Amino acid sequence: MTRYLVQRFISLIPMLVGVSILVFIAIRLVPGDLITAQLGTEAGMLSDAQRASLEAYYGLDKPPVEQYFSWMSDVLRGDLGLSVRQGQPVLSLIFDRFPVTLELAILSVIIALLIGIPLGILSAIYRNSVLDIFARVFAMIGLSVPNFLLGTLVIYVLSVYFGILPTSGNYVEFYEDPSLNLQQIIFPALTLGTSFAASVMRMTRSSMLEVLSEDYIRTARSKGLWESVIIRRHALKNAMIPVVTLVGIEFGYLLGGTFIVEQIFAIPGIGRLTINAITQRDYALVQGVTLFIAVNFVVINLLIDVLYTVIDPRVSYGD
Amino acid sequence: MKKLLSLVLTLSILFGAFSFVSAQDNTLIMARAVDATGLDPHTQTAFASLRLLELVYEPLVTTDQDLNLIPVLATDWSFSDDGMALTFNLREGVTFHDGSDFTAEDVIASFERILDEETGSAAASNYASIESMEAPDDYTVVFNLSTPDVPILSAMASTNAAILSSDVIANEDPSLVTVGTGPFMLESWTPDEVTNLAANPDWWGEGPFVDGIEIRIIPDEASILAALRAGTIDFALLSDPLIATLLIDSPDIVLNRTPSLSYNVLQLRAAVEPLDQLEVRQAISCAIDRQQVVDTAALGEGKVTGPLTMASYALPLEDLFCYEQDLDMARELMAQAGMEEGFTLNVIVANAEPPVATSIAQNLQSQLEAINISVEIEAMELATYVDRWLAGDFMAAVALNGGRVDPYTMYSRYWQEGANFQETAGYLDDTLDTLMKEGQVETDPDARYEIFAEFQQHLAETSPWVWLYAGYTYTAQQPYVTGWTPTASDSLYFLSAVQVDK
Numbered sequence: 157m158t159r160y161l162v163q164r165f166i167s168l169i170p171m172l173v174g175v176s177i178l179v180f181i182a183i184r185l186v187p188g189d190l191i192t193a194q195l196g197t198e199a200g201m202l203s204d205a206q207r208a209s210l211e212a213y214y215g216l217d218k219p220p221v222e223q224y225f226s227w228m229s230d231v232l233r234g235d236l237g238l239s240v241r242q243g244q245p246v247l248s249l250i251f252d253r254f255p256v257t258l259e260l261a262i263l264s265v266i267i268a269l270l271i272g273i274p275l276g277i278l279s280a281i282y283r284n285s286v287l288d289i290f291a292r293v294f295a296m297i298g299l300s301v302p303n304f305l306l307g308t309l310v311i312y313v314l315s316v317y318f319g320i321l322p323t324s325g326n327y328v329e330f331y332e333d334p335s336l337n338l339q340q341i342i343f344p345a346l347t348l349g350t351s352f353a354a355s356v357m358r359m360t361r362s363s364m365l366e367v368l369s370e371d372y373i374r375t376a377r378s379k380g381l382w383e384s385v386i387i388r389r390h391a392l393k394n395a396m397i398p399v400v401t402l403v404g405i406e407f408g409y410l411l412g413g414t415f416i417v418e419q420i421f422a423i424p425g426i427g428r429l430t431i432n433a434i435t436q437r438d439y440a441l442v443q444g445v446t447l448f449i450a451v452n453f454v455v456i457n458l459l460i461d462v463l464y465t466v467i468d469p470r471v472s473y474g475d
Numbered sequence: 476m477k478k479l480l481s482l483v484l485t486l487s488i489l490f491g492a493f494s495f496v497s498a499q500d501n502t503l504i505m506a507r508a509v510d511a512t513g514l515d516p517h518t519q520t521a522f523a524s525l526r527l528l529e530l531v532y533e534p535l536v537t538t539d540q541d542l543n544l545i546p547v548l549a550t551d552w553s554f555s556d557d558g559m560a561l562t563f564n565l566r567e568g569v570t571f572h573d574g575s576d577f578t579a580e581d582v583i584a585s586f587e588r589i590l591d592e593e594t595g596s597a598a599a600s601n602y603a604s605i606e607s608m609e610a611p612d613d614y615t616v617v618f619n620l621s622t623p624d625v626p627i628l629s630a631m632a633s634t635n636a637a638i639l640s641s642d643v644i645a646n647e648d649p650s651l652v653t654v655g656t657g658p659f660m661l662e663s664w665t666p667d668e669v670t671n672l673a674a675n676p677d678w679w680g681e682g683p684f685v686d687g688i689e690i691r692i693i694p695d696e697a698s699i700l701a702a703l704r705a706g707t708i709d710f711a712l713l714s715d716p717l718i719a720t721l722l723i724d725s726p727d728i729v730l731n732r733t734p735s736l737s738y739n740v741l742q743l744r745a746a747v748e749p750l751d752q753l754e755v756r757q758a759i760s761c762a763i764d765r766q767q768v769v770d771t772a773a774l775g776e777g778k779v780t781g782p783l784t785m786a787s788y789a790l791p792l793e794d795l796f797c798y799e800q801d802l803d804m805a806r807e808l809m810a811q812a813g814m815e816e817g818f819t820l821n822v823i824v825a826n827a828e829p830p831v832a833t834s835i836a837q838n839l840q841s842q843l844e845a846i847n848i849s850v851e852i853e854a855m856e857l858a859t860y861v862d863r864w865l866a867g868d869f870m871a872a873v874a875l876n877g878g879r880v881d882p883y884t885m886y887s888r889y890w891q892e893g894a895n896f897q898e899t900a901g902y903l904d905d906t907l908d909t910l911m912k913e914g915q916v917e918t919d920p921d922a923r924y925e926i927f928a929e930f931q932q933h934l935a936e937t938s939p940w941v942w943l944y945a946g947y948t949y950t951a952q953q954p955y956v957t958g959w960t961p962t963a964s965d966s967l968y969f970l971s972a973v974q975v976d977k
Contacts, residue, residue, distance in 0.1 A: 188858030192865065194512045196857075198520035200865045201597040201888065201895045210518075210595040241512060242666045243651055311701045321705035324698055325506055325691025326669055422693040424668045432667050436512060437858060 157465075157472075164458055172450060176231070179446040180224050183439055190214055190240060193437040214240055227443065236447070237440030239433070246444035249429060254448075257418070257425035259330060259337075260345055261410035265403060267349030268356045273399070275353075276360025280368065281387065291357060298354025307347045307420040314343070325422040344421040348414055352406055359402050363395040370394075397468055404460035411456070412449040501686045503956070503975055506699045507712040510667045510692045515650035516637040517589050517596045522877070522965065525634045526712070527690065529968050530672060531572075532637035532655035535563055535582070536628070540962050542736075542785055542880050544629060548577065548638055548656060558623030558918055565614040569679045571640045572653075572660045579610035584641035586618075588649075598635035600895060601884060602627060623916040625923070626883040658683045658971035667692050682971040684958070696830075703728050703951055709975060710952045710959075715830035716776035719949040729954055732776075732947040733961040736784050736878025739768075739777070739835060741822070741941040746901030747870045749818055756938035757797065758808035759820075762846045763839065764800035769944045772834035777946040782886070782931045784878045784945045785963070790928055795935040805846045817847025821870040824852055825860035829875040835943065836873045867898040878945075880964065882927045883914050890939075902939040 191210050192199040202210070211217045218226075230237060236246035279288040315321045322339040330337040367373065368391055376386045413427030422428075426445060433441035464471040511524035516532045519525065535549040549563040569577040586608060589596045604624040609617050620627070630636070643654050653661040658680065659672040670690040674683040691708065693699045696718040702708045704727070713719045722730040743750045743759065750756055765779040781795045792798045809815055820843065824836045833854060840850035855863075863869055879885035889900040890907045897903070910930040917923045935942070948965050955976050960969040 186859065188862040192861050193858045195518075195520045195597055197861055197864060197896075198597040199861070200899065201520075201600050202595060203592060203600075205592040206595040206597075206599070209593045213595070308695075308697055311698055315701035315705045319705055321701050321707055323707045324702055325693040325708075326504075326689070420695045420698055422691070422695070422698060424665075428667060428694070435856070435858065 161458075161462075164461075168454055171454065172447065175450045176228065176443065176447055177224070179443050180220075180227070183434070183437070183442045184220060186434075186437070188437060189216060190437040190439065191216075193435065194241070227440070231447070236444035239438050239441040241436050241438050241441075246441050249441065250426070250445060250448050253424055253426050253429045255329070256327065256423060257411060257413060257427065260341055260348070260414060260418075260423065260425060261407060263341060263345035264348040264352055264410060264414075265407055267345055268352035268406075269403070271349070271353035272356025273360050276357040276399075277364055277387070277392070277395075279357070280361045280364035283365065291361070295354040295357045298351045299358075301351065302416075303347055303351060303414075304416045304420060306350060307344070307417050310343050310347055311420065327422070327424050340421075341423070344414070344417045344423055347417050347421075348410065352410075355402060355406070356399060359399050360395065363398045364391060367391045367395045393467060397464065400460060400463055400467065404456055404463075408453040408456045411452045413445075501975055503685045503688045503710055503970070503973060504691065504708045505688055505710040505712070506691045506693045506702055506708045508692070508694050508696050508699065508714070510670070511664070513650055514653050514661070514664065516634050516639070516655075517585075517594055517598070517649065520597050520635065526965070526967050527670060528637065528655075529634045529657070529966055530659040530688070530970060531653055531657045531661050532634055532639070533657045534631055534633060534636045534638065535565075536632045537966070537968060538629070538632050538880055538962065538964055540960055542787065542963055544632055544880075548582075552628065554623075554625075554628075554918065558625070558916065559620050561618040561620065561628065563616045563618075565616065566679060567614055569656050570677050571656055572675060573640065573642075575640055575642060577638070577640075577656055578613045579616045580613075581638050581641045582616045583608045583610060584644045585638045586636075588639070588644050589636065596635065598630075598633065600888075601630035601633075602636070623918070625918055626881040626887075626915060629879070629881040630884050632880060658968075659688060662687070667694075678971070680971060684972070684974040688970065703953070706953065709956050710973075711950065713949040713951060716773045716946065716949075717830065719947075719951070720774055720776060722951055727954070729952050729956075731950045731952070731959070731961045733950075733963055733965075734778060734784075735946055735948045735965065736880070736963050737875055737948075737965075738780050738784050738878060738945045739829070739831075739873070739875050739943045741835075741839060741943060742872045742874055742900075743939060743941065744867065744870055744872075744899075744901040745939050746867070749812065749814060750870065752812045752814075753937065754808040754812035755814055756941075757936075758805040758812070758814075758846055759843065759848065760935070760938040760941045761797040761801045761808065762805035762848075763842050763941060763943075765798065765943050767800075767842065768835055768838050771838045772831045773944070773946060777944040780942055780945040782934045782940075782942055783882050783927060785880060785882075788882050788924065788927050788931075790931050794928075795932060796938070798935070802845055809846050815847070817849065819849050819851055821851045821853060823860060823863060823869045823872045824854045825857045826854050828857045828860070829946075831946075832873050832875070839873070864899055865896075867901055875946075878963075882930065883911060886930075887911050887915070900939065902937075904933070904937060904939075906933050907937075 227237060239246055239249055242249060275291045279291040282288055327340060328336045373386060373390060376390050413430050415427035415431055418425045418427040430445045433445060509523040511527040512521050513519050513524060516528045519528060533547045535547060536544050537547050539545045548566055548569060550566050552563045554561055565579060571577060588594050589599050589602060590605060604620045604622050604627060605618050606621045607619045639649055640654050643649055643652055658675055658678045660675050662671040662673050664670045672688040674685060674687055693702060696713055696715045699711050700718050700721060703711055719730060722728050743756050745751050769775055769777045769779060779792060781790050781792060783789050822836050824832045836852045840852060843850050864872060888894050889896045891911050892903065892908050910926055914923055914926045917926060950961055952959060956973060958972045958974045
């Protein structure tokens with residue numbers, strides 16, 4: 157196990173270097189540099205000397221390769237650089253915004269599991285019943301309705317029909333005012349959680365159906381065990397493995413920034429930070445956030461792999 | 476069912492209670508979709524930035540509701556008889572937010588900073604005729620010009636010509652230290668989240684009447700609308716007519732629509748074939764029913780306009796070439812150009828910038844089909860669009876251009892020889908060039924009007940661009956917000972007069 161973990165950690169290094177190079181190149185390949193992104197068409201009013209002086213100010217005057225290596229050597233020392241727009245260290249911006257996205261992601265996952273797993277189990281057990289049909293329709297809707305539509309719908313219904321809306325654009329941290337914070341985060345979390353619940357439900361249902369047709373379940377039944385015991389003791393644990401994988405991947409995505417929902421509900425998380433960084437061509441910020449998201453993804457995948465060994469004894473990364 | 480009902484009730488009471496609790500004090504809570512991109516008034520040019528900075532910084536002069544120049548940090552001003560010197564008398568007793576006095580020294584330091592190439596101020600070209608500055612006393616400043624330059628005065632009515640403290644210029648970085656003379660002081664700026672402004676108790680003018688302004692950034696305008704309806708914000712800036720018009724009949728929310736100086740335009744690059752043929756450009760102009768563009772793309776929210784959008788210079792539309800749609804003439808012009816078969820017109824459009832851009836392009840697409848021009852729409856993200864636009868790398872573009880108070884400042888950047896946007900405009904014309912030079916030095920208002928009337932007619936006739944319409948800018952407020960004056964220049968400066976009586 158330890159050896160496996162060490163191996164995994166070492167294999168991270170080339171991956172992150174690859175990501176860093178790709179992002180570095182990609183953001184520079186996009187037309188429009190930081191200066192035009194900030195000044196818009198007025199950038200055309202700059203004289204050559206003015207532009208040169210701005211480029212020097214933003215460090216754009218050096219060749220890209222040199223820019224990459226100076227950035228990389230800073231990163232290795234734990235310094236992700238400065239956001240030129242906000243005049244703050246990229247790392248502190250990320251740590252400012254990340255808890256928001258983390259909270260949103262965790263809540264969405266909880267909502268998704270609370271709805272998805274019971275619904276999936278029930279509809280597998282009572283296959284083709286009314287409940288099953290209802291659940292499958294729910295899943296189809298959940299998967300096909302895009303987040304921006306659901307989010308806008310939620311806002312519209314709340315504000316127009318009920319005249320209420322959790323104060324938007326004025327996000328409050330959980331520790332400052334838990335109640336207000338939850339009011340602000342619950343609707344975005346529901347929006348994200350619903351579509352996520354749909355995929356959890358489908359995955360739970362199909363893997364449950366598969367497990368229920370396995371031989372050992374038949375054996376258990378023939379021993380005359382209670383159906384509920386069979387499901388709890390034997391089926392559920394095995395059926396959960398693909399669900400855990402799914403949740404892991406989805407959770408990684410959520411932490412990568414729930415761009416659209418954060419935009420609609422004006423939640424200041426990683427997603428909005430990234431969008432704005434890209435539109436502003438805030439190079440250091442884009443690079444820093446992307447690296448951070450990549451690390452997140454890798455770490456979560458690792459955790460999921462470790463979790464397998466806990467759920468399913470057949471899986472082991474033995475020494 | 477009963478349970479559901481009671482749940483909904485409990486929820487509404489819960490949320491209702493909270494929305495009451497927030498903002499008991501006299502702070503104006505304002506929402507807008509886009510945030511400033513930076514805080515240095517001399518280098519920031521984005522609308523969104525200026526709309527924050529104009530609350531904090533003041534120029535020598537500004538414009539009122541009808542775009543007349545009014546005094547701010549200057550009390551009065553005059554050109555010398557030969558037009559080569561512009562003298563300002565400054566307001567006495569004004570202090571900066573850090574407590575230091577405002578004097579002529581600050582004016583000179585500010586303009587020296589703007590004109591310094593190291594600063595990288597895009598607006599500097601508007602003040603290029605300044606040769607030297609002197610301060611006969613603490614409250615008088617004389618700008619000596621290299622050429623008579625009437626438009627320079629209205630160009631100074633801009634936050635890009637804001638007066639900074641000479642101490643800050645000498646010792647600090649104005650993109651980090653925000654010290655102005657304006658009605659509000661910047662307390663905190665969390666980009667894309669929230670900005671807090673406090674009232675300046677020592678402001679020289681009447682007001683402010685609120686304790687401060689909290690500006691919340693809500694990127695989605697539909698969410699801003701929802702927040703207005705739910706009563707969680709007091710005041711909002713809107714730009715999408717599709718959203719704003721939903722408020723027109725609203726009994727609870729006041730919508731202000733102000734005709735804007737900005738104009739929507741189809742820019743044709745005469746440097747590209749077959750647009751280099753006068754007849755082809757004219758045919759496009761004649762083929763377009765401009766009112767239809769307004770009606771379909773912007774729900775009728777706007778007015779068909781000629782090149783000059785300010786009331787004092789605008790011409791009656793019937794005085795302009797082909798402002799009535801005339802398909803026969805358009806076809807004939809196409810035939811004259813040997814283009815009966817038509818051609819493909821590639822039009823670049825920035826995504827959602829303005830929100831109606833794509834709809835405008837689509838309407839033009841359907842209209843130009845009548846003269847066999849097939850329009851190919853190329854939509855792209857704003858920064859990409861700007862990049863291609865600046866490089867002149869396009870055939871035609873749908874654009875929302877910002878207007879200026881003075882016609883010279885508005886257009887010299889495109890059509891005067893050697894202008895910064897020559898590459899973008901891709902069109903040169905001696906008549907336009909001469910008229911603009913005349914307009915720059917002419918001090919008599921009537922003569923100036925004549926010059927720019929001819930200028931507009933010539934533009935419409937040669938059709939390097941096809942002017943479509945000027946839209947509205949929108950602000951919306953709760954009924955208890957009073958004293959707000961919207962202006963055609965979109966300025967927020969007059970928030971200094973707003974009162975909140977909840």
